[in-house]
Amino acid sequence: MEAVVKKGLLENFMQTHQNSIRSLFQRKKKSSTNEEDSLVDSPGPIPQLSVIANSVVARCSKILKVSTAELQHRFDIELPETVKQLLTYTRNFVEFCSYQALNMVSRNPDYLSDPEFRRLMYDMMLAWEAPCVETEPENKVDDKKTIGPEAFARIAPACPVVADVIIVHNLFDALTSSSSHRLHFLIFDKYLRSLDKVVKVAKNALGLSISNLQLDEGEITLDVDGAVPTQPVLQHVGMSAWPGRLTLTNYALYFGSLGMGSYDKAVRYDLATDLKQVIKPELTGPLGARLFDKAVMYNSSSVEEPVYFEFPEFKGNSRRDYWLDICLEILRAHRFIRKNNFNKIQQSEVLARAVLGIFRYRAIREAFHTCSSQYKTLLAFNLAESLPKGDIILETLSSRLALLSVGGAQHDMTESLHTKQKLKLSPVAILTLGQLGFNSQKESNLGAGVEVVGDICVGETNLLEIAVKKSISDTGRVEAAQATVNQVKVEGIDTNLAVMKELLFHHIAIARHIEHFASWEDPFKSTMFLMLTTLVILR
Known part of the structure; x- marks a missing residue:
C-alpha cells in the first residue's frame, strides 16, 4: 500500500513539474538546456502575494525569461517610492509584471487566438483584485470567480487592441450587462475570440479591397x-x-x-x-x-x-x-x-x-x-x-x-x-x-x-481616464438640468393655452350655441335661429 501511495505521489509530482516548465506562448521547439531552465525557474512563491497573484507572477517571469526574484528587484529599483507603499505594494507589483508580460506577448501576431493568453489576462485581473494573502476573492457569479470594473480598467488597456482607456468602463458595462456588473471568464473569452475573428476578417478584406x-x-x-x-x-x-x-x-x-x-x-x-x-x-x-x-x-x-x-x-x-x-x-x-x-x-x-x-x-x-x-x-x-x-x-x-x-x-x-x-x-x-x-x-x-x-x-490613474470620469460625472447634472428645462417648456405651453382660452372665451361660447342650434335638440329655438339668420342674409 505504501509503495502504491509513493508511486502516485511521484506521478503527480512529475506531472506538476512538467506543467510548470511548459512555455505558455511559444510555438517554437523548446530548449532542454539547464541554462535556459535556470533562467526562468523561480526560487519559490513570494510570501506576501496571494495564490492567484503568485501564479500570475510566475507565468509572467517565464514569458519574460527572468526569475520572480529578478522581477521584484526591478520593481524595487525602477519605480518610485510612491507606488511601493505598504498598502499598495502587492497590487502595483502585479501591475508591473502584467504590463511587461503583455507587452512581450503582444509581439506575437496571433496572440488573440491563444487560449492561454486569454486565460492569463483574465487571471491578471483576478490577481489585481486579490493581490495579497490577506485579500479575499471578490463576488462570484454562478459560483465562479468574477472581476469588477477597476481591475478590468487597470489591466485591459495594457493590451491596446483589447481596450482603450477612454472607453474601458463603457466596454466593461457592455460585457457585464447581464451578469450583475461582474465579468465572467466565459464572457471575456468570448469577447477576445470575437475580436480575433474581426481582426482576421478585416485582414482578409483588406487584401481584396486593395485590388478592387x-x-x-x-x-x-x-x-x-x-x-x-x-x-x-x-x-x-x-x-x-x-x-x-x-x-x-x-x-x-x-x-x-x-x-x-x-x-x-x-x-x-x-x-x-x-x-x-x-x-x-x-x-x-x-x-x-x-x-x-x-x-x-x-x-x-x-x-x-x-x-x-x-x-x-x-x-x-x-x-x-x-x-x-x-x-x-x-x-x-x-x-x-x-x-x-x-x-x-x-x-x-x-x-x-x-x-x-x-x-x-x-x-x-x-x-x-x-x-x-x-x-x-x-x-x-x-x-x-x-x-x-x-x-x-x-x-x-x-x-x-x-x-x-x-x-x-x-x-x-x-x-x-x-x-x-x-x-x-x-x-x-x-x-x-x-x-x-x-x-x-x-x-x-x-x-x-x-x-x-x-x-x-x-500605480497611477491615466489622465485620459480622469478626463472621462469628469465628463461622465457632469453628464448627470446636464441631464437633470435638461429635464428641468423640458418641464418648464411643458408648463409654459400649458400656461399659454390657458391664456388663449380666456381670451377666446366669448367666441367659444358663441360657437357652442351655434352647435346647439344646428343639432335641433330644441326645434323651436333652432327654427327661430334659422329664420333670423336667413333674414340677416337677405338684408
Whole structure:
C-alpha cells in the first residue's frame, strides 16, 4: 500500500513539474538546456502575494525569461517610492509584471487566438483584485470567480487592441450587462475570440479591397456590407435607388453598384479632407418618399446632392445605427487631426485608435448583438462628441499625443520605466496594428527594438481616464438640468393655452350655441335661429 501511495505521489509530482516548465506562448521547439531552465525557474512563491497573484507572477517571469526574484528587484529599483507603499505594494507589483508580460506577448501576431493568453489576462485581473494573502476573492457569479470594473480598467488597456482607456468602463458595462456588473471568464473569452475573428476578417478584406478599390497606402478596410443578398445596401440618389456593396476604410466610404453579376467601379466618398461633410440618420423610401428610418445620409461640397445609404431589415434599425456610428467615428477622428495640426505619426496614431475602436465595437456587436447608447458608446471620438464636456477628453488626448516619441525609449537606458512613461509615449495604437499585420511599410518598422511605453502607468490613474470620469460625472447634472428645462417648456405651453382660452372665451361660447342650434335638440329655438339668420342674409 505504501509503495502504491509513493508511486502516485511521484506521478503527480512529475506531472506538476512538467506543467510548470511548459512555455505558455511559444510555438517554437523548446530548449532542454539547464541554462535556459535556470533562467526562468523561480526560487519559490513570494510570501506576501496571494495564490492567484503568485501564479500570475510566475507565468509572467517565464514569458519574460527572468526569475520572480529578478522581477521584484526591478520593481524595487525602477519605480518610485510612491507606488511601493505598504498598502499598495502587492497590487502595483502585479501591475508591473502584467504590463511587461503583455507587452512581450503582444509581439506575437496571433496572440488573440491563444487560449492561454486569454486565460492569463483574465487571471491578471483576478490577481489585481486579490493581490495579497490577506485579500479575499471578490463576488462570484454562478459560483465562479468574477472581476469588477477597476481591475478590468487597470489591466485591459495594457493590451491596446483589447481596450482603450477612454472607453474601458463603457466596454466593461457592455460585457457585464447581464451578469450583475461582474465579468465572467466565459464572457471575456468570448469577447477576445470575437475580436480575433474581426481582426482576421478585416485582414482578409483588406487584401481584396486593395485590388478592387485601389486603396492608397495606409488605408485599412474596417467593414463591408451589402455583399450578402439577404442583407443588401441600397444607395439613393435623387429618385433612383440601386443595390451595391458599401465599404468603409479609415479615409473614405466606397460604394460599388451591383451590375450584371459583378460590381461596378466603386464611387469614393471622402471622410478625410475638409469638404464640410455631413453624416446623419435619415428617412428613405421608393421614389424619394420618406418612409423608413433605416438610412445614413452623406453630403459634402464634393457631391451635387445628398447620397443616402439604406440598410433594409425587418425589425429595428441596428444595421443603420452601427454604420452611422463607425462612419462618424472616422469623420470625427479626421476633424480632430485637422484641428490640432498633428504631424504624420500623430495623425497615424489617432486613426489607429479609431480603427482599433471600430474593431472592438464590431466584436461586441457580433458576439453579443448589443448596441451602445449615446453615453455608453465604445468609440472614443463619438464618446467625446456626445459627453457634455467631451472637449476635455480631446484636449487631454492632444496633450498626450504631444509626448509621442518614435524610437526614443531605446536610446537612454539609464532612465527608469516610470521616468520614460512620464516623459515620452510610444505610438501604441500604430504598433498594435503593425503587430496584427495592418500597417504600411512606412510604419512597419516603428517598433523595432523599441521598449513600448503606453498610456498606462503602474500605480497611477491615466489622465485620459480622469478626463472621462469628469465628463461622465457632469453628464448627470446636464441631464437633470435638461429635464428641468423640458418641464418648464411643458408648463409654459400649458400656461399659454390657458391664456388663449380666456381670451377666446366669448367666441367659444358663441360657437357652442351655434352647435346647439344646428343639432335641433330644441326645434323651436333652432327654427327661430334659422329664420333670423336667413333674414340677416337677405338684408
